[in-house]
Every structure is written in structure tokens, then in C-alpha cells.
Amino acid sequence: xxxxxxxxxxxxxxxxxxxxxxxxxxxxxxxxxxxxxxxxxxxxxxxxxxxxxxxxxxxxxxxxxxxxxxxxxxxxxxxxxxxxxxxxxxxxxxxxxxxxxxxxxxxxxxxxxxxxxxxxxxxxxxxxxxxxxxxxxxxxxxxxxxxxxxxxxxxxxxxxxxxxxxxxxxxxxxxxxxxxxxxxxxxxxxxxxxxxxxxxxxxxxxxxxxxxxxxxxxxxxxxxxxxxxxxxxxxxxxxxxxxxxxxxxxxxxxxxxxxxxxxxxxxxxxxxxxxxxxxxxxxxxxxxxxxxxxxxxxxxxxxxxxxxxxxxxxxxxxxxxxxxxxxxxxxxxxxxxxxxxxxxxxxxxxxxxxxxxxxxxxxxxxxxxxxxxxxxxxxxxxxxxxxxxxxxxxxxxxxxxxxxxxxxxxxxxxxxxxxxxxxxxxxxxxxxxxxxxxxxxxxxxxxxxxxxxxxxxxxxxxxxxxxxxxxxxxxxxxxxxxxxxxxxxxxxxxxxxxxxxxxxxxxxxxxxxxxxxxxxxxxxxxxxxxxxxxxxxxxxxxxxxxxxxxxxxxxxxxxxxxxxxxxxxxxxxxxxxxxxxxxxxxxxxxxxxxxxxxxxxxxxxxxxxxxxxxxxxxxxxxxxxxxxxxxxxxxxxxxxxxxxxxxxxxxxxxxxxxxxxxxxxxxxxxxxxxxxxxxxxxxxxxxxxxxxxxxxxxxxxxxxxxxxxxxxxxxxxxxxxxxxxxxxxxxxxxxxxxxxxxxxxxxxxxxxxxxxxxxxxxxxxxxxxxxxxx
Amino acid sequence: xxxxxxxxxxxxxxxxxxxxxxxxxxxxxxxxxxxxxxxxxxxxxxxxxxxxxxxxxxxxxxxxxxxxxxxxxxxxxxxxxxxxxxxxxxxxxxxxxxxxxxxxxxxxxxxxxxxxxxxxxxxxxxxxxxxxxxxxxxxxxxxxxxxxxxxxxxxxxxxxx
Numbered sequence: 001x002x003x004x005x006x007x008x009x010x011x012x013x014x015x016x017x018x019x020x021x022x023x024x025x026x027x028x029x030x031x032x033x034x035x036x037x038x039x040x041x042x043x044x045x046x047x048x049x050x051x052x053x054x055x056x057x058x059x060x061x062x063x064x065x066x067x068x069x070x071x072x073x074x075x076x077x078x079x080x081x082x083x084x085x086x087x088x089x090x091x092x093x094x095x096x097x098x099x100x101x102x103x104x105x106x107x108x109x110x111x112x113x114x115x116x117x118x119x120x121x122x123x124x125x126x127x128x129x130x131x132x133x134x135x136x137x138x139x140x141x142x143x144x145x146x147x148x149x150x151x152x153x154x155x156x157x158x159x160x161x162x163x164x165x166x167x168x169x170x171x172x173x174x175x176x177x178x179x180x181x182x183x184x185x186x187x188x189x190x191x192x193x194x195x196x197x198x199x200x201x202x203x204x205x206x207x208x209x210x211x212x213x214x215x216x217x218x219x220x221x222x223x224x225x226x227x228x229x230x231x232x233x234x235x236x237x238x239x240x241x242x243x244x245x246x247x248x249x250x251x252x253x254x255x256x257x258x259x260x261x262x263x264x265x266x267x268x269x270x271x272x273x274x275x276x277x278x279x280x281x282x283x284x285x286x287x288x289x290x291x292x293x294x295x296x297x298x299x300x301x302x303x304x305x306x307x308x309x310x311x312x313x314x315x316x317x318x319x320x321x322x323x324x325x326x327x328x329x330x331x332x333x334x335x336x337x338x339x340x341x342x343x344x345x346x347x348x349x350x351x352x353x354x355x356x357x358x359x360x361x362x363x364x365x366x367x368x369x370x371x372x373x374x375x376x377x378x379x380x381x382x383x384x385x386x387x388x389x390x391x392x393x394x395x396x397x398x399x400x401x402x403x404x405x406x407x408x409x410x411x412x413x414x415x416x417x418x419x420x421x422x423x424x425x426x427x428x429x430x431x432x433x434x435x436x437x438x439x440x441x442x443x444x445x446x447x448x449x450x451x452x453x454x455x456x457x458x459x460x461x462x463x464x465x466x467x468x469x470x471x472x473x474x475x476x477x478x479x480x481x482x483x484x485x486x487x488x489x490x491x492x493x494x495x496x497x498x499x500x501x502x503x504x505x506x507x508x509x510x511x512x513x514x515x516x517x518x519x520x521x522x523x524x525x526x527x528x529x530x531x532x533x534x535x536x537x538x539x540x541x542x543x544x545x546x547x548x549x550x551x552x553x554x555x556x557x558x559x560x561x562x563x564x565x566x567x568x569x570x571x572x573x574x575x576x577x578x579x580x581x582x583x584x585x586x587x588x589x590x591x592x593x594x595x596x597x598x599x600x601x602x603x604x605x606x607x608x609x610x611x612x613x614x615x616x617x618x619x620x621x622x623x624x625x626x627x628x629x630x631x632x633x634x635x636x637x638x639x640x641x642x643x644x645x646x647x648x649x650x651x652x653x654x655x656x657x658x659x660x661x662x663x664x665x666x667x668x669x670x671x672x673x674x675x676x677x678x679x680x681x682x683x684x685x686x687x688x689x690x691x692x693x694x695x696x697x698x699x700x701x702x703x704x705x706x707x708x709x710x711x712x713x714x715x716x717x718x719x720x721x722x723x724x725x726x727x728x729x730x731x732x733x734x735x736x737x738x739x740x741x742x743x744x745x746x747x748x749x750x751x752x753x754x755x756x757x758x759x760x761x762x763x764x765x766x767x768x769x770x771x772x773x774x
Numbered sequence: 775x776x777x778x779x780x781x782x783x784x785x786x787x788x789x790x791x792x793x794x795x796x797x798x799x800x801x802x803x804x805x806x807x808x809x810x811x812x813x814x815x816x817x818x819x820x821x822x823x824x825x826x827x828x829x830x831x832x833x834x835x836x837x838x839x840x841x842x843x844x845x846x847x848x849x850x851x852x853x854x855x856x857x858x859x860x861x862x863x864x865x866x867x868x869x870x871x872x873x874x875x876x877x878x879x880x881x882x883x884x885x886x887x888x889x890x891x892x893x894x895x896x897x898x899x900x901x902x903x904x905x906x907x908x909x910x911x912x913x914x915x916x917x918x919x920x921x922x923x924x925x926x927x928x929x930x931x932x933x934x935x
Contacts, residue, residue: 011867018875019863021810021850025876028809207814207822207876207910257812257876258910289815497874497911664870668913672873675912698815698908706914707905713915 003578004509004516006727009664012502013521014255014495025257026211026227027286034213035064037275037285038115040105040122041294042097045131045363045691046144049093049104049124057107057121062114065279066122067106069094072274077220082241084233084265085160086172086330087151091241091270096129098146098328099365100692101294106271108279112286131363131691135302135323138170138360146170146328146361158472158615159624163334170361172326173334175341177355179413185317185352189308193389197381199741199759200685201300201325204370205703208257209292212272215282216242222273223250229263229494230534235526237266238273246526253524256496260676261369262296263496264536265332293696297686298370299324299336299359303381305344308352313395315404317352320344322378324367326359331368333359339374339468345413346382347423347466347630348404353413363691369536371676372737375467380759383463383742387749397462397746398431406466406630416622420730422656422720423630427464429716430634433652434460455642458649459751463739464632468625469731470537472614476530477547479508481555481605483598485579485590486518489551492532493544494524498733499665500540504548506661507726511552512590513579530608538731541661542627543611545726550609558605559593566596627722627730631655633674633739636710637747644767646748648678648708651740654716658730663717670715670736677740679704683760779843783808784852792839799823799834802849810850810879814908821907824880825849831887850879853886861927862886865920873911881907885921894925 004010017023054066072080072091080094081087092103105122109115130144137143150165150172163173186192213225222242228234231251239246256263268285276283287295301324308317322340326333341357370376390397406412408421430436478490489508493500501521509519522529532544556576563581564571573584581588594603613626636649653674660666683702687695695701715736721728741759749755754769780789783806790805802808802825811834814822818833825834826848853860862882865871872878881904888895888903895903900921909917 012870014875015867015872016859018872018878019850019859019866019882020854021808021879023875024809025812027813028803205910206874207812207820207908208874256874258874260910289817497872499873668870668873668911668916671915672912675914676910697817698819699817703820703908703910704912705905705908706901706918709901709914 001515001517003513004506006506006510006661007659009662010502010506010516012499012665013505013516014501023255025208026213026225026254029213029225029254030284031213031215031282033281035108035110035279035281035283036112036115037106037108037272037283038112038119039103039271039285039291040119042093042100042102042104044097044126044128045100046129047097047126048129049095049097050127051125052105053123054105056123057118060114060118060121062110063107063118064110064281065108065275067092067275067278071278077243079241079243081151082237082266082270083330084332085156085334086165087153088147089329091274099363101291101365102328103271106275108275108283132170132361133688133691134362135325135360138362143170146363160334163338172330172359172361173337175338175357177341177353177413180352182317182319182352182354186308188310189316190311191309191392192306193309193385194306195385195388195757197303197305197384197757199301199377199380201367202298202680202684203293203686203701204260204262204296205698205701206258206260206262209287209289210263210268210295211286212268213282213284214269214272214276216273216277220244221248224269224273225252225254226269227256227263228253228269229259229496229536230265231494231524231526232492232531233534234266234269238269241270242273251526253494256494259496260371261373261536264369264534267295289698290696293686293693294365297327297365297367299326299333299367299377301325301377303377305381305385307385307389309389309393313393313400313403315348315350318345318350319354322357324359324377325362325364327362327364327366329366330359331366333367336369336374340378342413342468342624343375343378343466344382346379347406347464349406349410364688365693371673371734373537373734375465376680376738379463379465379738380741383739384745384757387461387746388755398427398436401427401464414622414624416624418628420658420720420722421628421630422718423464425718426630426632426654426656427462429654429718430632430652431462433714433716434634434636434650436460436462436634455640456638457641457751458636458638459747459749460634460636461743461746461750462632462634463742463746465735465738467629467734467738469539469542469627470534471624471626472612473533473539473543475532475543475547475611477544477551477609478530479548479551479555479607481590483591483594483602485514485594487512487514489519489521489548490529491544491548492524492529493540494535496535498669499662502665503541503545503661507545507548508552511549512555513577538629538733541729542725542731545729546724547609547611549726551607554607554609555605558607559590562597563588563593627725629731629735631735631739633736633743635743635747637744637751639748639751639766641752641770644763644770646761646763646766648710648744650712651710652714652716653736654718655732655735656720656730657717657732658722658725659719659728660717661727661729666717666732667715669732671713673734673736674713674715674740675704677737678708681741681744681759681761682708683762685760777840779840781842781844782846784848790839794838794840796839797835798825798837798839798842801839802834802847808849808851812876821880821884822877824883824907826883826887829887829890831884848883850882853882861924862920865924869916869920869923871913871916871920873913877907877909881909881917889925897922
């Protein structure tokens with residue numbers, strides 16, 4: 001058996017069970033006596049509930065429980081209001097419905113069909129209210145209010161405490177960032193650029209819809225099997241809602257069929273628990289595809305960006321206002337807005353800034369985390385405008401980016417020092433990959449006339465980005481060395497496809513010299529594994545990887561101490577290599593040391609590792625991010641000048657990964673993020689008509705398929721090690737997605753000279769822009 | 775009114791009592807306990823529920839169970855025999871053609887049907903044939919590589935025997 005290592009591709013531990021169809025996802029699971037739950041949802045974007053009566057549904061044969069607002073408002077054991085940042089959500093609507101699809105009632109029945117049929121027997125009288133359909137409506141003077149009041153929890157996320165809703169408005173939060181002197185900055189500028197960029201709401205579209213099985217014991221003990229990326233946050237929220245200590249809530253998470261940010265924070269869990277509690281038996285709720293669209297979306301945004309530039313291309317001032325449509329509930333929108341604000345300067349040194357980033361309530365389904373978390377919104381504006389500036393100044397877009405881009409030791413907009421910054425290498429790598437011609441600007445713009453026909457024009461575009469990870473945060477790990485020298489790893493990191501099980505096993509195996517075949521990474525069960533904040537923000541390899549590394553080192557320490565004691569050798573004379581304990585006179589297997597310690601074949605050594613990041617780094621410097629993500633992307637496109645049809649010819653990503661622990665796994669994440677970015681760039685868009693979501697299905701909401709793929713996608717791992725990551729590794733899950741849309745828009749401009757400022761980049765927009773130009 | 779149907783599932787004779795509106799996917803998952811095929815879109819576009827009926831790929835979410843009376847149905851669970859995996863399963867692991875795994879059984883079964891129809895497909899034929907399966911994790915490039923590898927080596931033919 002080959003010893004575990006890092007920097008080397010190993011077959012993923014989750015693969016065999018997945019390719020054989022044996023892996024159990026939530027909708028494949030059932031428990032004895034399980035009932036089936038269905039949810040009645042609002043068909044109005046905004047309405048007062050005058051009356052709701054579930055009595056007819058209750059009498060329907062096979063129905064066990066009907067849950068309405070009466071059950072949560074007048075129940076001692078339930079706190080009706082919850083939410084990750086503000087307590088503005090309820091399990092079912094209490095006074096108003098605030099978006100189409102807002103849960104109004106739920107039924108638990110013997111079969112899913114009976115539950116579905118019973119929903120139609122629930123009488124609801126709505127009084128329709130004017131709806132806030134977009135951020136423009138929301139910000140009018142004397143607007144209709146989505147929330148008349150918003151409850152603020154006593155304690156919340158440390159990084160969001162300064163953000164509060166503004167009374168009498170639909171502003172959920174307003175994040176401000178000021179740097180230097182904005183007026184002086186613009187006064188020094190030779191050119192000023194002002195543009196508005198927009199992008200629509202989109203949906204994560206994991207193939208596995210949200211689902212939950214909940215069981216509530218008579219004593220109040222709650223067990224949920226959940227499709228969640230952050231089981232410990234769900235545990236806390238359920239404990240608060242149902243007024244029990246966290247020890248009385250058990251959250252079990254099987255493999256997820258994708259997450260991408262859409263499975264963080266409570267989703268279907270509270271309503272399933274409430275149903276199970278009322279029904280007195282376990283209940284399973286599996287959302288339909290349509291319901292997923294009502295549950296969570298990515299923020300649509302309107303971004304006004306004004307930038308002052310000196311003659312030589314130096315960015316000197318930027319004013320930026322970002323309006324993010326957070327929908328009917330805050331969810332994690334306040335943090336999304338903050339992260340958009342932080343990155344509105346992009347990966348560029350701009351001394352004078354005035355950034356205002358808002359999360360805004362509207363009567364739409366809630367928007368929350370989505371792979372790229374606020375940065376794919378800001379980067380769409382930053383990177384599109386960068387090329388507008390380059391074109392106006394007749395500068396090479398690559399050179400302009402490198403002139404202004406961050407280097408090691410530069411100050412971020414928060415005035416903290418950036419470390420481990422592989423930005424420019426990423427830019428160089430993608431430029432090289434797509435054959436970027438650095439002389440292209442000096443030479444007159446002579447386009448290749450045609451590839452196959454005269455009307456096809458090719459162009460190349462580039463974009464880059466900087467992103468932060470959630471800070472402060474916590475990851476704890478436990479590693480157990482068993483009596484046969486095999487290893488069990490206990491963490492709260494959720495395997496949702498990213499390959500975390502394998503990377504965590506590689507790290508522990510590398511530290512202890514144990515082959516992967518002898519390592520088991522346990523599934524997530526909050527009764528068993530120690531605390532982890534969340535599997536999101538590309539944080540698990542960095543944080544949990546480090547925690548597992550520390551836990552493995554703790555085991556090594558214990559093995560050495562045991563050997564020292566049992567063999568009477570000073571500890572400093574003991575070394576460990578390749579899974580053996582080396583004494584001056586002998587070499588011992590771990591199993592031999594275990595036997596010595598416990599006196600028989602048995603016993604367990606338990607190693608522990610804890611990682612906590614804070615808002616100050618080890619040098620006492622401010623730290624808004626435990627590490628930084630840097631990446632670049634480059635696209636080559638072909639545009640049909642007669643029809644606007646766009647074809648992606650080639651796409652390249654380069655991501656500063658710190659250290660590629662599992663190179664194939666790393667490439668999968670980079671390729672996958674780029675492909676998700678292509679969907680966002682080219683066609684994904686949630687469409688609304690008067691507050692009605694009109695494409696909540698995978699026919700009308702189009703996902704990228706193999707038919708849309710360019711002939712070649714190249715993903716390049718740049719390795720600038722981070723001082724605190726395990727073996728220098730950083731997070732990689734989101735970086736490659738963010739540059740895709742602006743890189744393609746920039747390539748379209750390069751090909752045919754039209755600038756599209758509104759995503760997605762549909763043929764009709766290109767066609768109309770081309771027609772305007774003629 | 776329930777109807778009894780008889781069919782072959784992964785080579786074994788099975789029978790089932792189904793409602794006329796029961797889908798093939800519901801029958802396979804709920805009555806036979808074969809949960810490798812997943813419900814993704816429920817509209818015949820995502821491919822996660824793909825099964826082979828008489829060797830042809832179908833979206834089991836949109837096929838009625840009564841319509842497979844007398845047919846041979848193959849699911850992902852029937853592809854591997856004890857410790858021996860199908861070459862496509864091996865290649866998907868080797869090339870990293872999956873991440874979350876939710877689409878995987880659909881991709882592997884569709885690929886098997888492709889290689890049965892066309893043992894040495896061009897890259898374009900692979901892309902066209904599998905354009906009806908979504909992989910939201912974005913393993914498309916790796917999926918094409920895996921299928922090409924199996925076809926180049928003629929492994930699919932051996933795997934069928």
C-alpha cells in the first residue's frame with residue numbers, strides 16, 4: 001500500500017460508492033414510520049393573510065398533521081422568528097407572505113400524494129398588497145415596505161454586528177467603505193469613467209434538491225438528516241427555534257448532490273422539524289425543482305461604478321454604489337453585500353475610494369450565498385470597466401491590470417497587508433494559455449477575417465479577481481488511531497462533491513505515514529464530530545485541513561511519549577518516519593506501541609486539532625480574511641456579426657491555490673467553477689413577471705451542458721504558498737468562477753467592438769448592440 | 775387500479791404491482807430499492823434519472839412503469855459484478871469524471887448506450903450524445919476523457935461480455 005502524500009493525485013475516497021450507485025443521498029433514505037411532508041406556498045408576491053383554515057385538510061384520510069401559523073405563534077416551545085443575520089423569517093408565514101413561493105402551511109401524511117392533495121383543502125384568504133418588484137421600487141420615497149420591523153438577534157456574526165436594517169425603508173443593510181480623499185482623487189484624474197453594470201438573479205441548480213428527514217422524541221430531542229453545508233449552524237438555529245440546548249439537536253448529513261452555497265443556513269429543516277413535532281412521528285420533505293427556485297437564489301445587482309484614471313493608466317479614485325436584491329428575507333445577504341463592497345476596487349491599488357454596498361429587501365425569493373459570494377457581482381463591473389478604460393487609453397488590458405494589480409505586501413482596501421499574492425502570475429498564465437498577443441494594441445486592429453465564413457469574428461478577453469474567506473471562523477477535528485494502526489477522521493466538513501474527504505485523509509496520512517486505504521473519514525453527525533462553522537467560502541482545505549494536520553501531529557506526540565515511557569528512551573532521541581517510530585536501537589510499528597501502551601490488542605489514541613481565525617493576524621495586523629484568493633481567467637470567443645451568436649472557443653483559468661494537495665481534485669474544482677461561470681455568463685437568468693417567477697424549471701432556466709462547452713478548458717494551478725495553510729494550501733472552490741463573465745464580455749468587445757453591460761451575454765443583446773453600432 | 779407487470783431488472787426476472795401513473799423511476803427506486811438513478815428535474819432534461827430500457831437510454835422520470843412491461847431494464851447497480859467494476863466506472867474514477875456524484879449513474883448508463891451503438895465515437899459524437907445530461911459540478915471535460923479512454927481501448931466491448 002502506497003503511503004499517503006500531498007501534491008499527488010489519489011483516487012477519491014467517495015468514488016467507488018458513487019460510481020456504483022450505492023452512495024445514499026438524502027432522498028434515498030427513509031426511517032421506520034416515516035411520514036411525507038408537503039408545503040403550501042404563496043402564489044402572491046406580497047399579501048396579508050386574513051384567514052387560514054386547515055381543518056378540512058386535517059380530516060382528509062391519511063393526513064396526520066397540518067401546520068399553520070397558529071402552531072408556531074401560540075406554542076410555548078417555539079420561537080417563531082429566525083434567520084442567520086436578522087430574525088426576519090418564520091417557519092410558515094404569520095402575518096404576510098413576502099414572495100411567490102413563501103411557505104404558508106404544511107401537511108404531513110402517510111404518502112406524498114395524500115399530502116399534496118390535502119394542500120388544496122387548506123383555505124387561505126389573502127389580501128393582496130402592492131409588491132416591491134425590484135431594487136428601483138424598493139428605494140422609492142415612501143415605498144411599500146417588505147418588512148415593517150426587523151428583529152435583531154441578541155448575538156450574531158462578529159463580522160456583521162455593525163450592519164442593521166434602516167427603519168422605514170427597504171434597506172436591509174448598508175455597508176460603507178472610505179479610503180483616502182475621494183474628491184481629491186477625482187481631481188487628480190485625467191479621465192473619468194462612469195458605467196452602470198447589471199446582472200440578474202440566478203439559481204444554484206444542484207441536481208439534488210433540498211430535503212430533510214426530521215424526528216422529534218417526546219422529550220424534545222430532535223434528529224434531522226439534512227442536505228446542509230453547515231450542520232452546526234443548522235443545529236444552533238433549530239435549538240433556538242425549538243428552545244432546546246444544542247446537545248438535544250442532532251444533525252446528520254449524508255453526501256450532498258452539490259451545494260455551491262445554496263445549502264448553507266436553514267432551508268427546509270425548520271418546517272420539517274415543526275411538522276414532525278406536530279405529527280408525532282418522523283417526516284421527510286423533499287423539495288421539488290420548482291420549490292428550490294423559491295428557496296434560495298443568487299443576488300441580482302445594479303452596480304454604478306465611477307473611476308478616475310491618470311494619463312499613465314494609474315487608477316486613482318473610485319466611487320461605487322452596489323444595489324443587491326436580497327429578496328424577501330435577509331438570509332446571508334448582508335454579508336454578500338459587504339463582500340461585494342470590499343472587492344469593488346478589484347485586485348487593484350486604488351488610493352481613494354467611496355464604496356456603498358446595499359442589500360435591499362424586495363418581494364422576491366430570498367437571495368443568499370452563491371459560489372463567488374458577492375464577488376462575482378462586483379467583479380462583473382470592475383473587470384468590464386477595466387477593459388473600457390484600457391480601450392479608451394489605448395492600453396493593453398493585460399498590462400493595465402498588471403500595472404495596477406496587487407503585489408505581495410501591498411495594502412488591501414481595509415489597510416491590511418496582503419500576503420501570498422499570486423495575482424500577476426495568474427494573469428500571465430492565462431494570457432499565455434489563450435495566446436494573448438501583447439503587441440495587439442500597438443498593431444492596428446486587423447481582425448482575422450474569418451474562420452470558416454466571413455461573418456465570424458474572433459476575440460480574446462481577460463479578467464481577474466481577489467476574494468476573501470469568512471473570518472473569523474472555527475474548525476475542530478478529531479483523529480483516532482485505532483489498535484491496528486488504522487485511522488478514523490472526525491470532522492464537520494460536508495462532502496458535497498469538492499473532494500474534502502480525500503484531501504483530509506491525505507493530510508492525516510501524510511503526517512502519520514499511513515496509506516489512504518487504512519483511513520476512514522466519517523460522515524457528518526453533530527453528535528459525534530467536533531464543531532466546524534461551515535463548508536463554504538472555500539475554507540475547508542485551509543481550516544479543516546490544518547485542524548486535521550494538528551490532530552495528526554497530536555497523535556504523533558502521544559506515540560512518541562508512549563514509546564519514550566515504555567522503552568525508557570529520551571523523547572528527543574525518538575523520530576517518526578514512514579509510519580514507524582524510530583528508537584536508537586529499534587524501529588516500531590504504531591500497532592506495537594499501541595500494544596505496549598494498552599497491554600493488549602485494543603485501545604484508542606485520540607488526537608485533537610483546533611483552528612480559529614480572528615480579525616487580527618499573528619503580527620497584530622488587521623485581518624478581514626485568513627487568506628486571499630487570487631485568480632485570472634481568459635476567453636477566446638467567436639461572434640457571428642449577422643446574428644450575434646456567440647461561441648466560446650477556449651477558456652483558461654489560473655488560480656493561486658497555494659499548494660495543490662490533490663492535483664486532479666484541484667483541477668476538477670477549477671474546471672467546474674469555470675463551467676458554472678460559463679452558465680452565469682452566457683444564459684442563466686431567473687425571469688420574473690410582476691413578481692411571478694416564470695422559469696422555475698430546468699427547461700426554461702438553462703444550464704450549461706456538454707453541447708455548450710468550448711473545445712478546450714485549461715485550468716492552471718499557480719502555487720504561492722500561504723504561511724498558515726496546510727503545506728501552503730489555500731481555498732480554491734470559488735476563484736475560477738468569478739472572472740468568467742467579464743473575460744467573455746471583454747472578448748466579445750475585442751471581437752466585434754460592442755460592450756454588453758448586462759448579464760447574461762445572450763445573442764440578442766449582442767445582435768442589438770451590433771445593430772446600434774451600424 | 776393497479777396493474778401487474780413483469781420485466782427484467784439487471785438480468786433478473788421481476789414483477790411489480792403499479793398504478794397506471796407510477797413512473798419507471800418511482801418503481802425502480804421505491805419498489806426495487808435501486809436508488810442509483812436520481813430525480814433531478816422531473817422534466818426529462820437533466821439526465822440524472824437515466825436508465826437503459828432494452829439497451830436504450832430513457833429518462834425514467836418521464837416513462838410510465840406500465841410501458842416497460844416485458845422489457846429489460848438496466849440500472850447502475852447492475853453494471854458492476856461484486857468486485858469487478860465496468861470499465862466506464864473505472865474510467866470515471868481514474869479521470870475524475872464526477873464530483874458530487876448525483877449525475878454519475880445517468881452519465882455512465884448513457885455512455886454505455888453510446889458505446890454499444892458506436893464503439894469508437896469521435897469527441898464530437900460523445901459531446902452530442904451526452905448533451906442531454908447535466909453535470910452541475912462541471913466535470914464535462916473529464917467525462918469526455920473517461921469515455922474516450924474506454925472507447926479507445928475497446929474496453930466497452932469487453933465489459934459487455
